[in-house]
Amino acid sequence: MKHPQTKSIVKADYRVRVSPRAKHVCIKVTHAGDVEVVVPKGFDQRHIPEIVQRRHDWIAKTIQRIEAERQGLRAETDGALPQVIALRSLPEEWNVVYRPTSDPHLKVVLAISHQLVLQGQTQQPELCQQALRRWLQRKAHLHLAPWLEQVSEQLALPFSTVSVRGQKTRWASCSNRKSISLNYKLLFLPPHLVRYVLIHELCHTVHLNHSSAFWALVEEKEPNYKNLDSELRTAWRYVPQWVEQSPDY
Numbered sequence: 001m002k003h004p005q006t007k008s009i010v011k012a013d014y015r016v017r018v019s020p021r022a023k024h025v026c027i028k029v030t031h032a033g034d035v036e037v038v039v040p041k042g043f044d045q046r047h048i049p050e051i052v053q054r055r056h057d058w059i060a061k062t063i064q065r066i067e068a069e070r071q072g073l074r075a076e077t078d079g080a081l082p083q084v085i086a087l088r089s090l091p092e093e094w095n096v097v098y099r100p101t102s103d104p105h106l107k108v109v110l111a112i113s114h115q116l117v118l119q120g121q122t123q124q125p126e127l128c129q130q131a132l133r134r135w136l137q138r139k140a141h142l143h144l145a146p147w148l149e150q151v152s153e154q155l156a157l158p159f160s161t162v163s164v165r166g167q168k169t170r171w172a173s174c175s176n177r178k179s180i181s182l183n184y185k186l187l188f189l190p191p192h193l194v195r196y197v198l199i200h201e202l203c204h205t206v207h208l209n210h211s212s213a214f215w216a217l218v219e220e221k222e223p224n225y226k227n228l229d230s231e232l233r234t235a236w237r238y239v240p241q242w243v244e245q246s247p248d249y
Contacts, residue, residue, distance in 0.1 A: 014052055016045060021209055027055050029062040030169045032236070032244050080125040082132070082242055085116070087187045089194045090143060096132070098122040108135045129242050133166060133184075136243070140164045140184035148180065148198050155221050157202040168244075171197045171232070174204035188238045196228040 014027075014035035025048075026038040037048055052059070085094040097117045106120035106127045116135065121127055141164040148162055160178040167173070167183045174180050180201050186194050199222045207214035218225045 016048060018043075025051055027052065027059065028169075029059060029066065030236075032168065033063050033066050034169070035059055035063075036169060080242060081128050082240060085132070085240075087139070088190050088238060089187050091191075098128065106131050108132065133243065136184045136187060137164055137166065140182065140187050144182050144184075144186060144194075147194070148182065148202075151195065151198045152202055155199065155202060157205055157221070159202060159205050171235075172201045174201045174208065176208055178205040180205075185239045185243060188240070188243070189235050190238075193228065193232055193235055196222060196225065196232065199225075200229075 014037050016037050016039060018041055019038050020041050022038050022040040024040070025043065028036045028038065030036060035052075037052060039045065039048065081098065082096055085096060086092075087094070092114060095115045097111070097115060099117055099119045100122045101119050103120045106118060106122065106124075108131050109117040109119060111117045116132075118128055118131060144164060145162045148159070152159055158178070159174070159180050161180070163179070163181045164184050165181055166185070167181070170183060171186060171189075172180060172182045182197075182201075186197060189197075200218060203214060203217045203221060206217055215225075222228065
């Protein structure tokens, strides 16, 4: 997937994403404070700078609010490397130990119960983060894929395939072939929010949009969906900063 082009505006940057499902121009501020402009296919992008400029005050206030909310979990997200990884969805808590060696490679070893040992070039934070994200992806596939299958059977909403990635702006997605992609960052969310994300994407196997029919199906499968959807909007705060430094891929 190619990264959207980034353009400059007053005091902010934004990227443009063309969505075949979009009917109108929509400006989003992600949990990381990035500005994304979603436009319908065929939209004249020469109008985007003017649209963004008109919403500049709202964008600035939203970015400030996100940063203020992030302070609430600053103690957990501070630092380039974690000492403890809390996977709320399971729930599990893992202690992380760093052991520098002369080995040019860096690997993650499961030493004892719920302890991860990173061996190798541990003096390079970026390499450590990459190794831990790979571990998260494997961990997510081990737990989230069966979870999705279980919910799928319970709701009688079949899907075709499931994959696990590290999306930057989405918790999950569903294709027109009923293939569901889950974000390994879901591991950091409370179980009830993860289940809601799974239900949401399984409903997309029937309605690949956010029409009234789609939301009616979501309500049928999860009557409390409005409260859950509202809570999910700020769920990014559960994701540690070292994880958010990963690229969207």
